[in-house]
Amino acid sequence: MSTPRVLVVDDEVDIRKLIEITLARMGVETDAAENVECARERLADEQFDLCLTDMRMPDGTGTDLVRHIQTHHPTLPVAVITAYGNTDDAVECMKLGAFDFVSKPVDIHMLRKLVESALSLESPASPRTPQPAQTALVGETAGIRQLRKTIEKLGRSQAPVYITGESGTGKELVAREIHSQGTRRHGPFVPVNCGAIPSELMESELFGHLRGSFTGATQDKEGLFQAADGGTLFLDEVADLPLHMQVKLLRAIQERSIRPVGAKAETPVDVRIVSATHHDLAERVREGVFRQDLFYRLNVIQVTVPPLRERMADIPRLANSLLAGIAERYGLSQPPTLTPDAVERLQGHSFPGNVRELDNVLERAVALTDNDRITADDLQVDPAPPASMNAGDDADGLRNELEDLERQRILEALQATRFNKTKAAERLGMSFRQLRYRTKKLGID
Incomplete structure (x- = not known):
């Protein structure tokens, strides 16, 4: 195999030299460009396997270069280097198609992981274990074909993914497919239902804790972020996160590090965040129960699973x-x-x-x-209802019809469990909180 080549674009000589030395020790050949125009010329004349670009340069920005690469060199992975604590530009670049980002001062360990992941995109795909039929995204309708195509594209990115869709559509299956088709497929896939963890235990579950940090903490415990290191953390029903945990999750995503309960120092973690909910998260933001800045970080790329x-x-x-x-x-x-x-x-x-x-x-x-x-x-399912709706009333009629069907299913589950809402929720495949919300909305006493 030929030696991989990386184009390093940065107007700071010291940063360029640091990156070049690090990559040389990895057996990677580098070329340097001090501005956007020079980078465009290099890209036009030579072949590269990865482009690493700073965000701020004399004649433009890393965003400009990402746009240029997506237009003229769409198969070339590009990652951005951003100032510490300022990831907004990096998030915007990832929305445009950048593979990933690394913050200044550059962490050599994180840089090496990023480069290894990006270069693996150009390597021959390693043999994969065939997926059982029941775990594949089955179907040939337009919506499912488009979904599979989107997932394939997401394999070339480390950007956070936000999956929307009604309850029961298979959002976790989609998350697993995103993981299995990306560069992290050999790492762990760690799912967590945010609505199933008691609020007082959530910080410990996500970030871990040290022995003696609270009553009952008899030994150190690894959190789910650490368990997912090098892989994907799937936050299902992320809308159920309490506000105090939303703040901590936002910091973990921005800084790419976590602080276990009772620890004095933060621990770097390398995880890709995939989140999902059947709620309208944008509406939750408008209601003031979900942080807008966290929504912005989670919703870099949105995927919708059709009902x-x-x-x-x-x-x-x-x-x-x-x-x-x-x-x-x-x-x-x-x-x-x-x-x-x-x-x-x-x-x-x-x-x-x-x-x-x-x-x-x-x-x-x-x-x-x-x-x-x-x-x-x-x-034992209902046959098709008679076609009795007028064209002008389709939307309202369908909504009312679906609510009637949902009300009927909930009542059946409640009656079958002698109105034990916990068991009824399990029977319906939803959380107790979701059932309580639906019964209130549907007027079920």
Whole structure:
């Protein structure tokens, strides 16, 4: 293999020399440019595997160079060097397509990790273990094809990703796909449900603690940030973070370091943050319950997972994939199949619980059926409602219809659990807080 080459763009000679010496010790060849114009000329005349650029230069900015590279050299990874404590410009560059950033004074350890990750993009992809069918993003509708294409592009970036979508659409699956297709795929993927951790334990869970730092802390404990070092930390239901933890999370993301409870010094961490929620986080910001600066840091790249009702054509393929997974869990020699009337029944159901509800419906049908073919009656779901809405009332009518279906599902779960809201929430696949919010909104006493 040829020696990798990196273009270093910085008007400060000392910074350039530090980076060049560091990369030379890694066996990387470097070339230098002292301004944006010089960098453009080098890029036009020579081939590079990575560009490292400062943000402030005499004739322009790193943002200008990122835009130029995205237009004229779109396969070239570019990372930016930003002043300490000023990451706004770096975040903007990552929105434009920059691979990552490093802050001044340059931490040699972090710089080496960044360069290794960026250069691995140009290396032949290492063999991957085939994913089981039930864990792949299954479907061929336009929304799913676009989602897969977006995830593939995200593999060339270290930018934080914010995943939106209704409950049950598969946001964690998308997060895992982002991780597995990126340069961090050999590192850990650590998921955490922010709504499931008690507020008083959240700091210790995320950042860890030292022995004796509080009552009951009998030994040092590693936090989830440290567990995800070198990989991806997935913050599910990030909207449930209390305000005091939002401040600490923001600092951890900006400084790329954490302070365990009871520690005097901060510990550097190298994690990619992927967050998700089924709430409208922008609305939470407007309501004053979620920090705007944290939202800005999390929402560098936004990915939306379509609801199942918008991809009904995927149901046959998706159902077969889910049935294969259910058969494996039940120890069946082969998965059951759906009769044509069962497929028609599924495609006529609105699925307010999305893919999670479809999986539950199929698992119940497998448990109850006496043979290897599932019929419409085995599914126990509502058939398609009659088409009775006028064109002008589509939006309001659909919203009301979905709320009625959701109200019916919640009431069924409450009745089945003798109105035990904790068990009902588990049955519906949501948190107790979410169920309380939905019952209040839907007027369920």
